[in-house]
Amino acid sequence: MVGQGQLRGVVALDGPAGTGKSTVAKRLAMALDARYLDTGSMYRAITVAVLRAGVDPTDPGKVAEIADGAKLVVGTDPEKPGITLDGDDVSVEIRGPEVTLAVSPVSATAHVRELLVAQQRAIIADAVDNVGGIVVEGRDIGTVVSPDAPLKVYLTASEDARARRRTKQDSAAGRESTLDAVLKDVQRRDNYDSSRAVSPLKAAADAVEVDTTDLDLAGTVDALLDLVERRGLRVTG
Numbered sequence: 001m002v003g004q005g006q007l008r009g010v011v012a013l014d015g016p017a018g019t020g021k022s023t024v025a026k027r028l029a030m031a032l033d034a035r036y037l038d039t040g041s042m043y044r045a046i047t048v049a050v051l052r053a054g055v056d057p058t059d060p061g062k063v064a065e066i067a068d069g070a071k072l073v074v075g076t077d078p079e080k081p082g083i084t085l086d087g088d089d090v091s092v093e094i095r096g097p098e099v100t101l102a103v104s105p106v107s108a109t110a111h112v113r114e115l116l117v118a119q120q121r122a123i124i125a126d127a128v129d130n131v132g133g134i135v136v137e138g139r140d141i142g143t144v145v146s147p148d149a150p151l152k153v154y155l156t157a158s159e160d161a162r163a164r165r166r167t168k169q170d171s172a173a174g175r176e177s178t179l180d181a182v183l184k185d186v187q188r189r190d191n192y193d194s195s196r197a198v199s200p201l202k203a204a205a206d207a208v209e210v211d212t213t214d215l216d217l218a219g220t221v222d223a224l225l226d227l228v229e230r231r232g233l234r235v236t237g
C-alpha cells in the first residue's frame with residue numbers, strides 16, 4: 001500500500017541560492033504530508049568531512065577519497081530534517097561560513113556527484129514507496145537526479161532579493177554578515193554552480209519557472225500547491 005501522504009510522486013525544486021527554495025520546499029512537503037529532501041545539505045556534509053580531514057576542497061582525488069569513506073544519514077521529515085556525518089549531527093555546522101565557502105568545489109567533483117546522486121535516488125524511491133511523495137530541492141533535481149519527476153519547478157529571484165534573504169537568514173541564525181558580502185558570495189556561487197562541467201545549474205526544459213522576487217513565502221507555497229493540484233498529483237480523502 002502506498003502511504004498516507006497527499007502527494008503522489010516527486011516535486012523537483014531547483015534554483016540558485018536565496019530564492020527561498022529550502023523554506024518553500026519544507027512548507028510544501030508539510031502541506032502535502034510528504035517527505036522532504038535537501039540535497040544541498042548532503043554536499044555540505046561531505047564538505048564538513050573534507051575540512052575535518054584537512055584536505056584541499058579543490059583536490060578532486062582527495063575529495064573523492066573522503067567522500068567514499070563518509071557515511072551520511074539524511075532525515076526526510078520536513079519538520080526536522082537533520083543530517084549526520086559518521087554518526088555526528090552536523091545540521092548546524094553545515095551552514096557555517098567555512099563550509100559555504102568550500103562547498104562549490106566539493107560539489108563540482110564528479111565522483112562526489114555520482115555518489116550523492118545515487119543516494120538521493122535511493123532516498124526518493126523509498127519515500128515514494130512508503131509515503132507516496134517527496135519534495136526534493138537542489139540544483140540538478142529536474143535535470144539529473146529525477147528527470148522523470150511529474151512536476152519540476154525552477155525558482156528564481158533577483159540577485160538583490162536573494163542577497164537580502166540570505167542576510168536575514170544569517171542574522172536570524174546569529175551569523176554575522178553584511179548585505180554586500182552576501183551579494184558577492186551569491187554571485188560567486190551562482191557563477192561557480194552555473195559554469196561547472198558536471199551537472200551545471202540550469203532549468204530543465206520542462207520546468208515551470210516561478211519568480212519569487214515579489215512573492216512572499218505563503219504566496220510562493222500557494223503557487224506551487226496550485227501546480228501540484230493542476231498536475232493531478234494531490235490525492236485527498
Ligand code: DC
Nearest residue numbers: 039040041043103104107138139140
Ligand atoms: O542549496 P545549498 O546552498 O545548501 O547548496 C550548497 C551547495 O551545493 C551549492 O553551492 C550548490 C551545491 N548543490 C549542488 O551542486 N547540487 C545540488 N543538488 C544541491 C546543491
